[in-house]
Amino acid sequence: MKHQKIVVIGGGASGLLAAIIAKRGHANVTILERNPKLGKKILATGNGRCNYTNQFTKAEHYNHPAFVEHALDVFGAKKTIQFFEKLGISPRIEDLGKAYPMSEQASSIVDVLVYETEQLGIEVLCNAKVVHVKKQQNQFFSTLSDGQIIKSDKVILATGGKAMPGSGSDGNGYQIAESFGHHITQLFPSLVKLKLNSPYLKSMDGVKIQGTVQLLDQNQVVQTEKGDVLFTSYGISGPTILQISRKANEMLAEHLEVKIKVILLDQMTKEDIERRFQMMQDKPLEVSLIGLVHKKIIPSMIKEAGIHNPAIRFSLLTPKEKGKLASLMLDWRFTVVDSKGYEDAQVTAGGVDVSEINPLSMESRLVPGLYMTGEILDIDGLCGGYNLQWAWSSAYLAGKHASI
Template sequence: MSRVLIVGGGAAGMMAALSAAGKGHCVTVFEKNEKLGKKIYITGKGRCNVTNACEPQELYQSVVSNSKFLYSAFSRFDNQAVQDFFEANGCPLKTERGGRVFPVSDHSSDIIRALSSALEKAGVEIRLHTPVKKLLVRKAEDGPNAIRGLKLLSGEEITADAVVLACGGLSYQATGSTGDGMRMAQELGHSLVPCMPSLVPFHIKEEWCRQLQGLALKNVSAALYIEEKEIYSGFGEMLFTHFGVSGPLILSASSYYQTAAEKLRKKKEKQAKKAGAAAEPLENGKAKAHAYLKLDLKPALSMEQLDKRILRDFEENKNKQFKNAVDGLFPARLVPIMIQLSGIDPEKKVHEITREERKYFEECIKGLTLTIAGTRGFEEAIITRGGVRVKEVNPSTMESRLVPGLYMAGEMLDLDALTGGFNLQIAWSTGYLAGASIP
């Protein structure tokens, strides 16, 4: 039986503790907050989108960064295993649109309760209000330094056979995700991929966007472009805000935006170096290049079908003014904006509208353009992109390749996925594998 210390009482840390305890190890969890799972409480707007009930292939396809690294973790503890775990521990689940899995009660506290109960039954020691300052290593004459234990902020040193770092990333820092785990890993020689906010709302340049604050649109599609190249397209729900746009569809697009922005930054740096000039930096995902979203407000209709629909509406309202003839096409608050963007005089009689004007109006509907000015920060990001470089971690065990006895899991690794329960699945799977791999 080994002495195992878990740093971080979030999703990955709790699952690591349970799997390690399941192997008979003596396990202690150190959490700097006043309770376990503080970030879990606020996920899914307090409902906790615990995983996604998709097929295995879709699970991998929904991971944006380093999906191949997760083959072992997902195969050892997949989305069905997560659902079975919570059901077996007294938390019934339900599946909603898009495969999103939630507790039947719609209360994230039930997820925490199931985990806490399982930890108690497994005999895991929980130490709250206990921040960890640094990791301790055993100096080796031959080979790498092995883990020896950890030192608390209070000065207390605790020895162990293995340590699991599961401290989260940089998103929602009020929950305690302040990059402690990444710092501790870096102190022991690990390198970090620069961190950026991901699954995060967009700032939009168009002023009319802010006039729609609070308006939610369902069943729309969006395509993300950077320098005229399509980076992402998806279908779902979105929300207009006081600064731009948000909602599940937009958050997923932001994952690809950050990845593409980073590639563009590197490309510009390379070009500038070759030309002997300084490159313009992309800071916090704010692209210097032209980046924009194209919204299709009627994705179920082809352009030809939309034209027939509008011709029919125009025929039925041919003697009405344009502003009074398109009510059935959009939500009420969107109507004046679409009229404004069409360039058609709102007082113009429908039968006077030219074919060219009608066609441009249809193009606005099928390709409503929103210019991206950047993203919101870590305080609103659901997940962190970047973190400990996964090449320095064994994907079959989650053990550090640099420091034997050190394991890492969850958001502090350079792993991120789309919205819909996939990021929590990464936490459950990597946490489980880390704990189960400790000899």
């Protein structure tokens, strides 16, 4: 049996797992990582706790469900939890199926992966940035920035996307893929905070509410998310916003007008609000809203309703003004102008066109022996452990098939 010589470019989430699987499959494996250490981005995941999978992962949590299906069938959440349990990670399952290491430290995931690579005798070259890869007579030649050339039978390209470029994943891997004739679909940041155009951002900065947000395309609701919403000096953030950011950025890229409807009081009806107004008739307007909406929102809401005197007695408001106040509580619209970009994004939407990749093995359909894993591919998932799960699932297939 021939022992394949495999070069894994990128020692992040998918590169590490692919290397381990390939080495267990008796391949001769070398990881080339541009950073001084392996797994830098993993340390930042899950707010430093690493939400490494989601118990309820399904193909529909991703942008190309048909493409990811096989990888998830072969190495889905259950297998991932078992894989990491064997390495020492006891799972701690939290709300909505999110899995974290019991230690609540993302560094635990890196530590056990690195320990396993050492145990298996995987060769690791750090400070090794690959600048070029070519294939000649069934051999790959990976050139490092210092001119060194590493020869291999197979290459697994695990260089990540463009999100958080300081982690080493700055999108340079797309050029390597393109040099082999692969196409890159439109790229945009996902799971990212959004910038709004609103005169009230300064005064509402820091307000956190439990509400509902809806993404609108020409007044039609295209996505609804319920939960924490955080107003900031540049716009809006929180888990609800991260979830709608993919679609919002996709619409921005298409130059569509992007509006967000915020339902501040999603547990109240218009009638509930009107009943409350009735009880507050004698109070000054600005006082009458205390206890109903966040205090920092009140001045902005009064201005947005077109009322110039915040101290006016509530009973003196016109029916139109009262109606406007009530409607802002249930439907306040904001215009999205941009996102915080790749620096702030958790994941890149878009990547290597998946029609050029075999979903059963992650091998390129254009270049036999070239495999791709993780975020470099045009695959992204929702927030909640799905993106790392994709890194592990795709890496498992690539590591297994490359070693054959």
